[in-house]
Amino acid sequence: MSNWALILYCGLITYLTRFSMIALIKKEMFNDRIREILSFVPSAIFPAIIFPAIFINDKGLFEIDDNPKILAAIIAMVIGIFSRSIIATIFSGLASYWFLIFVV
Amino acid sequence: MKSNFKVFLKGIIDVSPLMIPVVPFGLIFGVLAIDIGFTPIETMVMSLIIFGGASQIVLLQLFSGGASSLVIISSVGAVNSRHLLYGAVVSEHLSDLKLIWKIIISYFLIDQAFAISNEYLKKNKDNNRYFHLVGGGATCWVIWQSTTFLGIILGAAIPEKLGLSFAVPLTFLALLVNDFRKFINVIVIIISGLVATFGYNYIPFKAYVIVAALAGLFTAMILTTKNKKA
Numbered sequence: 001m002s003n004w005a006l007i008l009y010c011g012l013i014t015y016l017t018r019f020s021m022i023a024l025i026k027k028e029m030f031n032d033r034i035r036e037i038l039s040f041v042p043s044a045i046f047p048a049i050i051f052p053a054i055f056i057n058d059k060g061l062f063e064i065d066d067n068p069k070i071l072a073a074i075i076a077m078v079i080g081i082f083s084r085s086i087i088a089t090i091f092s093g094l095a096s097y098w099f100l101i102f103v104v
Numbered sequence: 105m106k107s108n109f110k111v112f113l114k115g116i117i118d119v120s121p122l123m124i125p126v127v128p129f130g131l132i133f134g135v136l137a138i139d140i141g142f143t144p145i146e147t148m149v150m151s152l153i154i155f156g157g158a159s160q161i162v163l164l165q166l167f168s169g170g171a172s173s174l175v176i177i178s179s180v181g182a183v184n185s186r187h188l189l190y191g192a193v194v195s196e197h198l199s200d201l202k203l204i205w206k207i208i209i210s211y212f213l214i215d216q217a218f219a220i221s222n223e224y225l226k227k228n229k230d231n232n233r234y235f236h237l238v239g240g241g242a243t244c245w246v247i248w249q250s251t252t253f254l255g256i257i258l259g260a261a262i263p264e265k266l267g268l269s270f271a272v273p274l275t276f277l278a279l280l281v282n283d284f285r286k287f288i289n290v291i292v293i294i295i296s297g298l299v300a301t302f303g304y305n306y307i308p309f310k311a312y313v314i315v316a317a318l319a320g321l322f323t324a325m326i327l328t329t330k331n332k333k334a
Contacts, residue, residue, distance in 0.1 A: 001173035003146055009173070010163050010180045011153035017184040019210035022198050037325055041186040043289040044296050044320025046158075046276040048313045049165055051297035052304045053273035060305060069270055076274055080281035086125035089278035090271065097270050 068100035105230045115221065115239020122216040123247050125278070129157045130248050132271045133164070134255015135262055139269070140168045144256045151252040155245065156214060158183050158279070162313070165272055171310035179313040187213070194218060197225040198234055209234060212241025288327045296320030 001009075054073050057063045064070070076093025083089070106114075130151075137147040137160075154160050159180045166176045194213070198206065217240035224236045262268060283289035300316035307315050 003142065004149075006163075006167075006173050006176060007146065007150050007153055009177045010159060011150075011155075013177060013181045014154050014156045014159045014184050015210060017181070017187045018213045019207065021187055022195050022210055022213065023203070023206045036328055037321060038186065038188060040289065040292055040321060040324035041317075042279060043283045043292040044324060045183055045186075045313065045317040046280055047293045047297035047320070048300035048316035049162060050273040050276050050280075051301045052312070053165065053270070055301050056304050062301070069273075072270070073273060073277065076277055077284065080278060081284045084281050086275075086278040086281065087128065089281055090125075090128055090274045093274040093277070094271060097267065101267065 068097055068104075072097035072100060105232065108232050108235045111230070111232055111235040112239035112242075114224070115217075115236035115241075116243045118220045118224065118236070119216055119240035119243050122220065123243060126157070126216065126244065126247050127251050128271075129161075129275055130251025131255040131258065132268065132275060133157065133160055134252045134257075135259040135268055136161075136164050136255075136272065138256055138259030139262075139264065140164055147256050148249075148252060151249055154180075155211065155248060156184070157248070158276075161272055161275065166310060166313070168269075169310055175309045175311050175314075178311075182314050182317055194222060194225070200231075201234060205234065209237060209241070212238060212245065214241060214244055216244055217241040288324060291327060292320045292324045295323045 050073075054069045055062060055064065055067070057067075072093050075096040076089050079092040080086075080089035133151070134147060137150065138144065142150070142164075150160055150163070154163070162179055162183050163176055166179055171179075198209065201209070217237055221237040221240050225233055228236075280289075280293065283293065296316045296319060299319045300312045303312045303315055
């Protein structure tokens with residue numbers, strides 16, 4: 001599949017989830033139980049991006065020793081929990097990562 | 105009743121504080137897309153067609169890992185499934201609209217615009233109240249397109265040594281800051297993360313995102329059931 005087709009299909013599926021929510025989905029289609037479970041979707045899906053990006057290196061190998069990303073991510077997480085700020089989380093993580101690879 | 109333009113303006117003002125985190129998100133997307141090898145035009149069109157931060161970064165992440173198109177598209181779909189939750193809430197306010205407005209508003213219905221307009225729609229019953237959502241969505245659109253553009257320009261100038269790809273897990277981590285305080289969410293986060301990490305090389309077709317997400321949701325299902333019985 002060409003890059004263009006890939007972009008188009010990803011756009012289409014993103015648009016359709018948005019359109020279906022206002023055009024098709026009615027309030028009564030979701031009971032409290034389904035809503036409760038859907039509220040866990042971010043917690044269920046974002047770690048699947050986060051963890052491999054931290055623990056698995058460019059060669060596809062698991063890397064735990066000498067991996068500055070782990071400490072930087074922990075610092076970002078702690079800052080995030082206390083500040084509740086998206087920006088503070090991203091920048092504290094990047095700053096500590098750069099500190100660890102360039103200074104330490 | 106306020107004029108359409110005033111409601112639109114109110115949407116812009118209300119959504120503005122939520123735009124601050126969108127700026128680094130858009131920049132990071134633009135820089136990474138160029139880094140991975142997409143052309144500037146492809147990158148810009150991605151932001152114009154998809155117009156969704158999480159979707160676009162998942163696309164980049166899986167594309168650079170060599171996932172097949174089918175896996176990338178279904179993972180993007182899975183990431184978007186959180187939108188279905190909003191649908192139950194927002195659809196009741198928009199049910200009287202003409203189809204053409206539903207088609208237009210759907211394009212602008214992103215997390216931030218939904219978050220602020222949902223409050224406004226609850227309190228206001230004017231017929232033109234949906235202009236608030238259009239105002240919020242249009243603001244996000246302008247910020248997202250301009251930061252993507254800036255990222256494309258910066259992308260050529262930023263050295264690879266900076267390891268900016270690490271910004272991807274950080275941006276997603278940042279989206280979970282409120283969930284780290286809730287016990288069940290933390291368990292779900294750990295399960296999904298472990299399944300993805302250890303399944304990365306073993307789950308076929310790089311479908312680890314979907315498998316990990318399902319494992320996480322299944323965990324949530326079990327834990328929330330137990331909670332109620334206790």
